[in-house]
Amino acid sequence: MPTKKNGDSQINLHELQSRLKESATFPRQVIAEIQRAAETGIYDIRGWGAKRSVPNFDDLLFLGASMSRYPLEGYREKCTTSVTLGDRFASKPIELKIPITVAGMSFGALSGSAKEALGRGATIAGTSTTTGDGGMTPEEREHSELLVYQLLPSRYGMNPDDLRKADAIEIVVGQGAKPGGGGMLLGQKISERVAGMRDLPKGIDQRSACRHPDWTGPDDLAIKIQELREITNWEKPIYIKIGAARPYYDTALAIKAGADVVVLDGMQGGTAATQDVFIEHVGIPTLPALRQSVEALQELDMHRKVQLIVSGGIRSGADVAKALAMGADAVSIGVAALIALGDNSPAFEKEYNSLGTSAGFYDDWHEGRDPSGISTQDEELAARFDPVMGGRRLANYLNVLALETQTLARANGKSHVHNLEPEDLVALTIEASAMAGVPLAGTDWIPGKK
Amino acid sequence: MPLEYDLASGSTRELNKKLHALGIANKVDNICITNPNGAHALAVGLTRPLKVNIKGHVGYYCAGMNQIAEVNIDGNAGPAVAENMMSGYVTVTGNVSHYAGATSHGGTLLVCGDASSRCGISLKGADIIVKGSVGHMSAFMAQTGRMVICGDAGETLGDSIYETQLYVRGSVASLGTDCIQKSMTEKHKNELETLLVSAGITGADAAEFNRFGSARKLYNFKVDNADAY
Numbered sequence: 015m016p017t018k019k020n021g022d023s024q025i026n027l028h029e030l031q032s033r034l035k036e037s038a039t040f041p042r043q044v045i046a047e048i049q050r051a052a053e054t055g056i057y058d059i060r061g062w063g064a065k066r067s068v069p070n071f072d073d074l075l076f077l078g079a080s081m082s083r084y085p086l087e088g089y090r091e092k093c094t095t096s097v098t099l100g101d102r103f104a105s106k107p108i109e110l111k112i113p114i115t116v117a118g119m120s121f122g123a124l125s126g127s128a129k130e131a132l133g134r135g136a137t138i139a140g141t142s143t144t145t146g147d148g149g150m151t152p153e154e155r156e157h158s159e160l161l162v163y164q165l166l167p168s169r170y171g172m173n174p175d176d177l178r179k180a181d182a183i184e185i186v187v188g189q190g191a192k193p194g195g196g197g198m199l200l201g202q203k204i205s206e207r208v209a210g211m212r213d214l215p216k217g218i219d220q221r222s223a224c225r226h227p228d229w230t231g232p233d234d235l236a237i238k239i240q241e242l243r244e245i246t247n248w249e250k251p252i253y254i255k256i257g258a259a260r261p262y263y264d265t266a267l268a269i270k271a272g273a274d275v276v277v278l279d280g281m282q283g284g285t286a287a288t289q290d291v292f293i294e295h296v297g298i299p300t301l302p303a304l305r306q307s308v309e310a311l312q313e314l315d316m317h318r319k320v321q322l323i324v325s326g327g328i329r330s331g332a333d334v335a336k337a338l339a340m341g342a343d344a345v346s347i348g349v350a351a352l353i354a355l356g357d358n359s360p361a362f363e364k365e366y367n368s369l370g371t372s373a374g375f376y377d378d379w380h381e382g383r384d385p386s387g388i389s390t391q392d393e394e395l396a397a398r399f400d401p402v403m404g405g406r407r408l409a410n411y412l413n414v415l416a417l418e419t420q421t422l423a424r425a426n427g428k429s430h431v432h433n434l435e436p437e438d439l440v441a442l443t444i445e446a447s448a449m450a451g452v453p454l455a456g457t458d459w460i461p462g463k464k
Numbered sequence: 465m466p467l468e469y470d471l472a473s474g475s476t477r478e479l480n481k482k483l484h485a486l487g488i489a490n491k492v493d494n495i496c497i498t499n500p501n502g503a504h505a506l507a508v509g510l511t512r513p514l515k516v517n518i519k520g521h522v523g524y525y526c527a528g529m530n531q532i533a534e535v536n537i538d539g540n541a542g543p544a545v546a547e548n549m550m551s552g553y554v555t556v557t558g559n560v561s562h563y564a565g566a567t568s569h570g571g572t573l574l575v576c577g578d579a580s581s582r583c584g585i586s587l588k589g590a591d592i593i594v595k596g597s598v599g600h601m602s603a604f605m606a607q608t609g610r611m612v613i614c615g616d617a618g619e620t621l622g623d624s625i626y627e628t629q630l631y632v633r634g635s636v637a638s639l640g641t642d643c644i645q646k647s648m649t650e651k652h653k654n655e656l657e658t659l660l661v662s663a664g665i666t667g668a669d670a671a672e673f674n675r676f677g678s679a680r681k682l683y684n685f686k687v688d689n690a691d692a693y
Contacts, residue, residue, distance in 0.1 A: 055687045169567040169586060172548055174509055174529040201684050213569070213588040213607045214626055218683040221624070223605060227585040228544035228566040234524070237504045241525040244480045245509030 058290040059198065061123075061379030061389065063191050063282045063327065063349060068299040070282070070327055071336040073446030074439050075455060078425045086424040093420045094430045097344050099321045100182060100251020100274035103243070107251055107274075108160055108182055110344065111140025112416040113431060114334055116408075117279075117325050117348035118164045118184065118255075120146030122199050122208045122220075123286030123379065124352075125396035126153055127404075128388040131355055133158030134401060135408025139416070144184060144346075147197045147222050149211050150176040157405075162253065165242070168197060168222035170212035174245060182275070183242055184253040185235070187226075187264070190283030190326040193257030193297045197222030198287040203382040205391040232267040239272045253277050258303030258326065259296075265310035269320050277346065278307045280326025284349040286389065287380030300326035300337075302449035308341030317341065318432075331418020338419070339426075339434035340450060347415075354411035355404040357388045466494035466517070476503050487512030487533070502542065507535050510552070527554045530571060546573045549590055562599075565592045568609070574663050581618065584611045587628050593663045603630055604640065612659050614668050622676055626683075630676040631656050633668055644679045 036042065050058065079085035086093060101107040116136045121129050123146065130153045136143040142160035149171015150163055163180030165172065177183065188194065199208075199220040209216040229238045239252050254268040255277035268276045280300025285293065304324050311317040324337050325346035337345050358366075360373045365385035369378065379389035387399030423431045426438045440455040441447035447454040448461035467486075469479050479497065486493040487510075497518045500506055504523035507516050510533035518526070521539040530549045537545070540558035549568040556564075559577035566582070568590030575583075575592070581599035584592045587606040597615030604620075606628035616634035623640020629652070630643075639645075648671075656670040682689055 056685075169548060169588070172567065173569075174511070174531060174548070174550060177529070215683070218626075219685050221605075223586065227582070228525070228547045228563045234543070237524045240476075241505040241508050241528050244476065244505045245529055247481070247484070248477075 059200075059287055059380055060290055060293070060377045061284065061286050061288075062293075062377040063284040064293055066294050068281065069301050069443065069446045069449050070299060071301065071333045073301070073442045074336050074450055074452065075442060076335070076339070076422055076426055076438050077440060079427050083427045085427050086429060088421065088424055091424065092429060093424050095416050095420060097321070097432070099323070099344065100253070102274045102320055103272065104182075104249060104251040104274050105247075106181075106249045108142060110142060110160070112412060113338060113342075113344040113419070114139075114328075114412055114415050115141050115162075115323060115344055115346045116143040116351050117283075117346040118144035118146040118162070118186070119348060119352075120148040120197075120199075120286065121151045121154065121211070122146070122148040122203060122391070124388060125390055125399065126151055126207075127396055127399050127401040128352075128355060129154045130157050131399070131401040131404030131408060132351060133161070134405025135351070135354070135412065136160070138405065138409035139412035141412065142181065145180075147199070148208065149173065150179070151211075155179055157401075164255075166197070166222065167224060167226045168212075168220075169227065170214075170220075170222065177242070177250075178246055180250060182251040182253060183246070184255050184277060185238070185242075186255045187268075188255070188257030188259065188279070189285060190257045190279030190281050190297055190300070190303075191285035192288045192292045193259040194224060195288060195292055195296075196224035198380065200287065200380050200382075203380070203391045208391060232271045235267075235271040251275055253323070255279060257283075258298045258300065261298075261303040262306040262310045265307040265322075266314060269311070269314055269316050273320055275321045275323060276307065276311075277323045277325065278303055279346075280304070280324070282327030283325050284352075299449070300324060300328075301446060304337060304340050304342060305449065305451045311341070318343065331415045331420075331422065334415055334419040335422040335431065335434055336439065338431050339438050340436055340452075343432070350411070351408055352388055354408045355386075355388055356399065356407065357384065357386045359386055362386055466496045466515075468496045468498065470498045471501065471503060471506075472499035476505060479506065480508060483507055483510055483514065483516065487514040500539070504542070507533070510535070521558070527552075530554060540577070546571075546590075549573065559596070564594075565590055568592070572662070578615065584609075584628070587611065591659060593659060593665070595663075595665065597634065600637070601640070603628055603643075606630075610655070610659065612656065612663075612673075614665065622678075624682065625676075625678045627678060629655070631659075631673045632676060633673045636674075636676070639676065642679045642682045643676055646675045646677050648673065648675045 097113045099108040132143045137159040144162040160181045162182045164184045166186045201217045251274040253275040254273040256264045258280045281297035321343035323344045324342040328345045362385035382390045384390045387395045439452040494515045500520045502523045508528040511531045514533040516535045523542040527535040527546045530552045534553045537556045541556045541560045543561040544563040546554040547566045549571045552571040555574045562580045564579045564583045565573040567586045569588045572591045575594045578596035579598045583598040583602040585604045587609045589609040593612040600618035603622045607626040610629045613632045617636045619637040620640035622643030653670045
């Protein structure tokens, strides 16, 4: 039994631990945060997404096939995964081989080679990747077969030439990690190249706007979309990305404004840098947001006509399959893609330790000291990251997600992953049942439904 | 003879397609557009050396994302005229609504009348010259480029401004966060004179203008400045 000297008496640690009573209101992490706030006088900024526990896709199960539902043979019978995005108005919709896309992450937040790797990985897997706040880099365009160009409130690097080079345009209204918040890129990550692309002095904190500079509300947005379509000859699909705040109304308004595709980002969605209090306390989880968004699409008879991409905490093929079964057309990954590239790898454990953290916990992406060379603009750190290898790892991961999704679809007797439906799902908890709108397992009960 | 396009019988889509196809091989084409009647997104995304003359009032985003072309609006313009312009020259003979020249990277926007609120918001390098006055929150988060206001400026001019130069001849209702008056040196007078001459403004003397810009106190977050936000 470990013992510790304390003055003259020996204390049995085991005994001590069993006698100590931790406060549910003031657990150790809360106490540490109060102490940190008192010391520094500033809120905590970090990357990643919500870390608190919320009802999510793990709270759902597939029923599988039975007497009345025939399964498909694994590896034998075809189960297709392709998806077409943006055929409502655009003359050149996007064709993806898998219903999993890579979400917008900025050059600035990420190194140039990390952006290149995202493009390489997505291209090998037959899917799209997305630019971010700060514009489009040539490396990213070159290595991405399908590239979605974001139009953000800051308009950093917004350029009509790049608009025409893009395969789709995503108007970012909000982000799940911070619905109502703008971007934040702190001075230490503003290299000369990043500053130049954003028309700002080097080394200063960049406060990306939280509202668009040239439109307010859905009626204006409809006209903004008209302008973008006119500039690009009505070729490119127009996505509207919303953070999960009021997804029922926001989806309906996005459809009314003329979106080809709605991108819905739940509160577990990642960010490069945001106040912890914002990440953990604003917006709703992906699970109820998805249900509300699908309801809006169905009520307007636009389900599958305007496609829905959902993001925020997608980690496995199970998450993908459940999102599709609830009515999404595709999903998007951000944090998971960075982990696949090599972020938070145990190979850098010693360096994570020297930053006061550990592999699996590192979320100070805004500081630019990422040992994996991914969320940094430091040339030495960035040089550690091999974009070819990173791209291969991302492609492997995307392939696993697609295979897992197919496995679950076949088990439910579906020859296309889009044939998965809410009827295939049950919930493990009353909360998830109410949020997802599927019955509690073993019952025909959905709270709130007659 | 300039080409003519009558929007009373045509459409915005057909007009923009036509404009995108004109001006090939460095030949400057002239086109006159009649009966715009407040239509949106006219003459957007131009990339070639055209001279476009619009006879009448236009709606939102006229000459949006312009490159190289010269667009003259003989009337008033709705919100976000010449938004995100990269180069070229856009003139409005009348007044303009909100967000004129928003996020423009290059070229010149000349407004002969007044501009409404948020003129030059997030400006990224273009020149905006307003013969009349501008509304509240103009030059909000303006990053670089120059704004010349021959009349008055509304409340909170230059809020959270970065490196844009602001020249105002008349009164300023109030300055926004981190925006201060700066000295008018010979260099700045010369710069302003060049801008006034290029815009054909003869009635205003550079010496009558005051210069405003960033105090640069909020460039890096300091907790002691928290009450400034």
